[in-house]
Amino acid sequence: MAALAAAALALSACGGSSGDSDSGSGGSAEGKTLTLWHYETGNSAMGTAWAQAMKDFEASHPGVKVKFEEKGFEQIQKTAGMVLNSDEAPDIMEYNKGNATAGLLSKQGLLTDLTEEATKRGWDKLLSPSLQTTAKYDERGIMGSGKWFGVPNYGEYVMVYYNKDMFDKAGVKVPTTFDEFTAALDAFAKKGTTPIAMAGAEYPAQQLFYLLALNKANRAWIDSFELYKGKVDFHGPEFTYAAQTFSDWVKKGYVSKDSAGMKAEDMGVAFIGGKFPIMVSGSWWFGRLQEEIKDFTWGSFLWPGQFAPGSSGNLWVVPEKSKNKDLAYDFIDITMKKEIQNLLGNSGGVPVAADPTAITDAQNKELIENFNRLSTQDGLAFYPDWPAPGYYDVLVAGIQELINGSKKPEEVLDEIAQPYNDNLADIGN
Amino acid sequence: MNADRTFRQPGRWAVLAALVVLAVVMLFPFVIVTLNAFKSPAEYSSGGPLSLPHGFYLDGIVAFWDRVDFGLKLWNSLLISGVVAVAAVVLSVLNAYALGIGRVRGRLWILVLFLVANTLPQEALVYPLYYLSKEVGLYDSKLAVILIFTVIQAAFGTYLLSSVLGQFPRGILEAAEIDGASRRRMLWGIVVPISRPTLSVLLIFFFIWTWNEFFLPMVFLISNDNQTVPVALGVLQGEKMMDATMSSASALLGIIPAVAFFLIFQRTLTRGVTVGAIK
Numbered sequence: 001m002a003a004l005a006a007a008a009l010a011l012s013a014c015g016g017s018s019g020d021s022d023s024g025s026g027g028s029a030e031g032k033t034l035t036l037w038h039y040e041t042g043n044s045a046m047g048t049a050w051a052q053a054m055k056d057f058e059a060s061h062p063g064v065k066v067k068f069e070e071k072g073f074e075q076i077q078k079t080a081g082m083v084l085n086s087d088e089a090p091d092i093m094e095y096n097k098g099n100a101t102a103g104l105l106s107k108q109g110l111l112t113d114l115t116e117e118a119t120k121r122g123w124d125k126l127l128s129p130s131l132q133t134t135a136k137y138d139e140r141g142i143m144g145s146g147k148w149f150g151v152p153n154y155g156e157y158v159m160v161y162y163n164k165d166m167f168d169k170a171g172v173k174v175p176t177t178f179d180e181f182t183a184a185l186d187a188f189a190k191k192g193t194t195p196i197a198m199a200g201a202e203y204p205a206q207q208l209f210y211l212l213a214l215n216k217a218n219r220a221w222i223d224s225f226e227l228y229k230g231k232v233d234f235h236g237p238e239f240t241y242a243a244q245t246f247s248d249w250v251k252k253g254y255v256s257k258d259s260a261g262m263k264a265e266d267m268g269v270a271f272i273g274g275k276f277p278i279m280v281s282g283s284w285w286f287g288r289l290q291e292e293i294k295d296f297t298w299g300s301f302l303w304p305g306q307f308a309p310g311s312s313g314n315l316w317v318v319p320e321k322s323k324n325k326d327l328a329y330d331f332i333d334i335t336m337k338k339e340i341q342n343l344l345g346n347s348g349g350v351p352v353a354a355d356p357t358a359i360t361d362a363q364n365k366e367l368i369e370n371f372n373r374l375s376t377q378d379g380l381a382f383y384p385d386w387p388a389p390g391y392y393d394v395l396v397a398g399i400q401e402l403i404n405g406s407k408k409p410e411e412v413l414d415e416i417a418q419p420y421n422d423n424l425a426d427i428g429n
Numbered sequence: 430m431n432a433d434r435t436f437r438q439p440g441r442w443a444v445l446a447a448l449v450v451l452a453v454v455m456l457f458p459f460v461i462v463t464l465n466a467f468k469s470p471a472e473y474s475s476g477g478p479l480s481l482p483h484g485f486y487l488d489g490i491v492a493f494w495d496r497v498d499f500g501l502k503l504w505n506s507l508l509i510s511g512v513v514a515v516a517a518v519v520l521s522v523l524n525a526y527a528l529g530i531g532r533v534r535g536r537l538w539i540l541v542l543f544l545v546a547n548t549l550p551q552e553a554l555v556y557p558l559y560y561l562s563k564e565v566g567l568y569d570s571k572l573a574v575i576l577i578f579t580v581i582q583a584a585f586g587t588y589l590l591s592s593v594l595g596q597f598p599r600g601i602l603e604a605a606e607i608d609g610a611s612r613r614r615m616l617w618g619i620v621v622p623i624s625r626p627t628l629s630v631l632l633i634f635f636f637i638w639t640w641n642e643f644f645l646p647m648v649f650l651i652s653n654d655n656q657t658v659p660v661a662l663g664v665l666q667g668e669k670m671m672d673a674t675m676s677s678a679s680a681l682l683g684i685i686p687a688v689a690f691f692l693i694f695q696r697t698l699t700r701g702v703t704v705g706a707i708k
Contacts, residue, residue, distance in 0.1 A: 069653045072663035292474040380481040
């Protein structure tokens, strides 16, 4: 018992003293540390590029050490608000873009306004307007306008991955228009192959649904839906077409009826296993496909249409309680440099400011060129679950009903309209 | 003779069959995790989760160990769970001695209060605890987690031990009192030794429960140097991607210590349970 009491005392003693020394060392000038958190795996494109950025930073800032801590996505999601409100906040961290995440923290005053740095250092020139959407938040914490609270280093978008061997065997060419695309789907379905790998229980189904709506949409509609710049009619041509077509595709066998309960991981594994010729999903799969597909050749092409779900990746944010804001700005600046951006591209990521000629691998090049094409045709349409908190689950449930055929397309549209409009009333639009 | 009877009774076979099924169901997740822990990611993707690994692929386990500095996490978990288990048992004994044997006034209500406190979800506790720990400068320290779990586990321990000690044979205590034993002497000399089996069971449960805790440690242990094993496992769950083979490897690493602890103290556990049953 005595030993225990002693242990407890010792613990409390070191807990107290380490707290003191932390706050003490933050103010002193020499032997500075830049505390940096992110949640990308070490061997991913971002992990690789940022590791190099840390090395470059230490080289250009003698006497400053980078203290990097790899965090879990969930931990950052659930605890960021609490951490940033305490003295344990890091100097710079990766954080999720969006109204419910970066927007909320900016509204609570937990993030540093980066507007001045963005113009001074030219980040606003490097990022295209649709990429800047997720970097800026207004006083309500809604993205699209206002001050800069984050800086994205990479982009992401939804594309069509295809199995070249299966395409060749079926005599199907890579489609360039939407009609050719449906003709290709039809050709596979007639041969008894379900063409599209799908996951109804997670994000892939709502992204396909959104893609279909986007084929009938324009930028004004997207701004209305995502940024509340106008009214959205859920029974308008866009969503009506999406719901009807999705339901037809299930009936025609383009999408399997059994996919309602599938997870994204199941979908990916099925595509990697060569069971489906097509997978419609995001650039976050790219690195894994490159690493794990050994038995067939594969490629990717843009969804036939002007728009596709996509946006900037996650953001670098500087907490308001950061003790080394200037160092944090310097670090962001290094990650935006050509060398780091090119490294990100050569590692299978989608850089936002790379030199396309510096990308060596053919598949990587295709990925990045497609992104640049989409970005220049103003085609990044964000994600369907962004507009309202909890909307992800609403869409999953609605589209599962489309896949099961348990509800008619119009009924599903009513179901997904309700929470959207409730949210509009909540934020006072 | 005994065996003869066993084979003749069909009811026993049914029980045996049910137990075998139950054992298979319980062990199945462990088998899947073990299988996938030794697979390479490419094998997993081409063969799915149920296929047998072709070789003994250890890279997943090694890579995970290095990536999160697993040795340190093990030590953190061990320290936190160990201190909590011992401190919570001590606290429970002291409380239960007062409530179960000492017959404090209003003890029923105190026990009800403990029971209610036990049913509170941890999510409801997070914000108050966060502000308190920030005020006293314990945020992001192991001591905060140790204090919180000592109290949480002791709430349950107090509830359980009070009812156990309520049944404590009065004769022994009265005899000791006549012999002039002080209250303290009676506690450490008589009550604790006699209820030792129950206390050991509590100790083991507190250790394993604390070991497996995820939510509060995730909130309170911010720096990687302070984190526990379950929090470290969370690093692998990405935003959109999961690494199934490395997750399996980490899950295997994460459960081995708890299973080992259980096996080592298994005898104490069964003894404690049977002592209770005979009473």
